Each structure stands twice: as C-alpha cells, then as structure tokens.
Amino acid sequence: MSFFTRPRTVFFLAGLCCLLWGSAYPAIKQGYALLEIGRNDIAAQMLFAGYRFVGAGLLLMVFAKLSGKSLALHRAQTGQIALLGVLQTTLQYIFFYIGLAHTTGVKASILNASGVFFSVLLAHFVYHNDTLTWRKLLGCALGFAGVLAVNIGGLLGGAATDGEFTLLGEGFIVLAALVLSSASLYGKRLSQGMDSVVMTGYQLGIGGVVLVLIGWIAGGHIASFTLAPSLLLVYMALLSAVAFALWGVLLKYNRVSTVAVYSFLIPVFGACLSALFLGESLLEWKYLVALLLVSVGIWWVTQEK
Template identity: 25%
Template sequence: MRLKHVLLAIGLAAVWGFNFVVMEIGLRHFPPLLYAALRFALAAFPALLFVGRPGVAWRWIVGVAAAVGVGQFGLLLVGMRAGMPPGLSSLVLQTQALFVVVFAAVVLGERPGTRRIVGLAVAFAGLAIVALDFGAGGPVGAFLLCVGAAASWGLGTVIQRKAAPPDSLRFMVWVSALSAPPLLLLSLAVEGVPHLTFAWEGVASLVYVAFISTLGGFGVWGWLLKRYDASTVAPYTLLIPVFGLSSAALVTGESISPVKLLAGVLIVAGALWAGTRPRAARAYAAEAAALAAAGRASTISPTASSSCEADRNHASYAEGGR
C-alpha cells in the first residue's frame, strides 16, 4: 500500500476504535436499544435516497441486519450499559474470528485448517484471560452479552460472505435501513417510551456513530478494498482495540492492566494469524478477486477460489464496533 493509503487505513481503525468511547457517551443519554435504532436510522436516511438498489438479494440484507444491526449492536450496547467498559468491549469483539470459523464450518462446510485452528486457540486463550480477570470484579452478564455480540458479528460475516455485495457502503445503508425498525420496536417493548433530554454530547455521539463511523467509515473501507486485496487491508482493523483501549483510558479513565495487555496481544495475534494467509495464497486471492470482478469467476481454480473466500472471511465486517 502507498504511504497515504496506509495512513488512511490506520486513521479508519482509529475512528472505529474511538467509536466505543463515543457509544459509551451516547449511552449516558439514550437507552441502548433506542440508541442503536437512532444510529441506524440516521445512517440510512437520507442516504437511502441516493445510493440506489442494494445489488444483492433481499434475504441477505435481512440476514445481516438481524445478525449485525440487531444482534451485534443490540447486545453490545446493552452489555456496555450493564457495565462492560468501552475499551474492553473493543477487545472482546475481536473474538468474532472464533465464531466466523465455527459458523463457516457449520453453514458453509469449510475446514479451518491447522493454521487457523492454532490462531483461534491463541485468541481463545486471550478471551479466557479477559473472562477470568473481568469476572473477578465485573458483571459477568455484561461480559457474556459482549461475547454474544461477537458471535452475532461472526454470523453476520458469514452471511455477508454469501451475499458478496458489490458496494460495501450501499450495502451498509440498506442494512441500516432494515436494522432501525426492529431495534425501535424492541426498544419500545423492553425499554418503554423514552423520556429524552437532547444534550449536545448525546446528539454529537449519534452524529459521530451514524455519519463518521458508519457512512464515512464504510465509504473509506470500500474505497480501500477497491484498490487493494482484502488480505492487505483487513489486518489494519486489528488496530481497532489498540485505539479502543487507549482512547478509553484517556477519555473515560479505563485502566489498562498488564492482564488486559496480555489478553489483547493474544487476541489480536491469534486473530491476525488465523485471518491472514501465506504470501502465495494472497496472490491467488488477488487473482480470484480480479477474475470475479471481470465476471469470469467460473474460470477460477479451486485453490484460488478457496483462498479468496478465506480473505473475505477476515475482511467482511472486520470493521466491528463501527
């Protein structure tokens, strides 16, 4: 990647990492499910009027909206309201790689391979350390909700891989549009009719997560993926918990203990090892992506096709906590 594009990718990870602190601030002013509904409603409208049709079957949009819009963000925000710190949430969400492999094996019949199993074992060890450390003094239910959010994200990743949307920004706008109504209904059913006071920081939080993190972030993400293969771009998203933990420490005073650092190293290193491919396989993936874009996917060799799928496994929704 060119230097300015590397800086752009790092900046995108910083935006998505800081997103957890912004959500923590938003939760001071909105109930979690309502906050999620407003976030996706703002991301969808008026953008929906300009992006055109989604370019994929509606069942895929419904599936991703249910898994990611409602499942991931609903569980994440409820977990954060229940006591899960924002920095730690950004770290735990990276364990979605574990669930991607599980769901891909069950739904798609994929075999993870030795490299991926080793990487996931390392990441799981980091998650276990987080669980033991946080469980000793924090609410276990909040931690489990965050793990459930990671599982929902993993399921959404598999669904999106099946959908293979041609434009990630347009796809996200439509996912947002279909996520907002069920989240609003859940909010009314669970949280009741809200009594809102629109403080400036609450409104600013919604503006950030809807326009900067969601629309702006996905726009940059799609732009980078059009210029580089997924295995080149996706590893930069592993910087998200680095920025999430550091920004939470600076803004909210969340502590970064040696135990958290160890867990973070294990989770990020394990996810990186499991999600990236050897150099030769990356070359096949780039070839497969080029052929698919040219409409000649049927000519891709089985090896190239398999490698391309593995790259998308790491890239799809790598922008977690957006």
C-alpha cells in the same frame, strides 16, 4: 498503481477505519452518561442504538447515490437485506449495547475482537476454499486465550470483581461478536450480487428502524437531546458510515487479507480510547496480556502464508 492500492494509502485509511470503530466504545458509554441512560434501561439503549444506525444507513445511501450507484432492489433482494439488517444490526447491537452498559469499554474492546476468530472457524464449515490451517488454529487459540485472560485476574489473587464475568455484560459482548461473524458470512454471499455500500446502507437503516421500534414498544424514553449528546450521536452515525464506506473501497481494490490484517488495531484503539476518555484502567497485566494475545491472534489468522 491505483491510489487505493498504494501501501501508504491502505495503511492510513485502514488505520482510520479501525480508529473510528474503536472510538465507538467510549462514545457509547459517554452517550449513556450524557443522556442519563441507566445500565438496566434496555428500552432507552435500543432507542439510542436505533437512532445511530438509521442515521448511518441514510448517510451511506446518500453516499451511494452521489457515487452514481443504483439504489434499486429486486424483490428477492429486499427480503434478504431485511433479514441481514435484523441479524447484523438489530440482533447484534441488542447484545452489544446491553453488554456495554454492564461492562467497561476496555474489556468490551478486547472481548468483541473474538468475532474475528468466530468468523475464521465458521468459514471453515461454510466455504470449501477457506479451510482451517495450523496458522489459523494458532491464531484462534491465541485470540481466545486473550479473551479468557481478561477475566482471570480475580482467580489469581486480585479483587473479586476483577475476574467477574456476567452474562449481561461480558457474555453479551461475546454473543454480539458471534452474531456479527455469523451474519457477516450471510452478508458476504449477498454482496456477490449487489454493491456492498448499498447493501450496508440498507441493512443498517432497516436494522436501526427495528431497534427504534423495539425501544418505542418497550416504553423507552430518552431525555431531550441537548447540544453535546446530539453532536455525539451525529459523530457515531458518521463513524459507522465513513468507516464502512472506506473499508468497502479498500476491499474493492485490494486483497481481503491485505486489508483485514489491520483489524487487530480495533481492540487496541478501543481499549486505549476507553482508558483515555472514560478513565478506565488499562495498565493491568491481564488487560495488556489479553490485548497482546488478541492482536497477535488477529494478525496470524488474517495474514497470507
């Protein structure tokens, strides 16, 4: 048995990946605060995102090179990866970073998990061997019920802001999830012909460069990087690179369902870390119910029969 197929190894490494991805929610919010990036300063938000993903892409490329992988691309692959980078990194994170500036980390963690359910539904129409089953339908229904539960507090007697759903906030987070799930299907097809780590490194780097260019053209400016925000940016680049690399290794040695089932931990970690580091409220019935529904839904759609 390979080291990477041992149940304990899969549990630890997959859990670590989910912890890293979940920590991105409070990290981005904290970065906005440290760099004094306002919720309506979209140009600066794009710069902040772009710097992170350029760094993450470079780190993955270095890792791939040290692992003995070839970084060479065919002409056709260059255009395909560029398109993937614009979709999966640039477009997704335009929605995500703007959305996170207009909502809480707890809500964003739960809402962004809807991407798993979008992927299940889209895969049914793209892959003939990945059809919907009653189990998957039930999981999707639970997941989307959890997404709705996040925003119904105000309808049941809470304060008006408890149930508020805004396009720039919660709406953009859900759109980011939809873009990611759509682009991931395209990325899955490309990965059949090249190494997934190299592909991810290129697409993160290309998408990050486009985000930086958008920020510059829009007149974005970020205050000088002092020690704290600089370390935070390095951490965010590392978390993306490390999590993608480890997840790719786990998928290489295990069945997809064996690894994907742990993705229910991402909204759990994201919500808990946002509550811990940002002081946001998590112990409200609507958040707890939503988190439970989303987590169970992800578990159902990623499990084997």
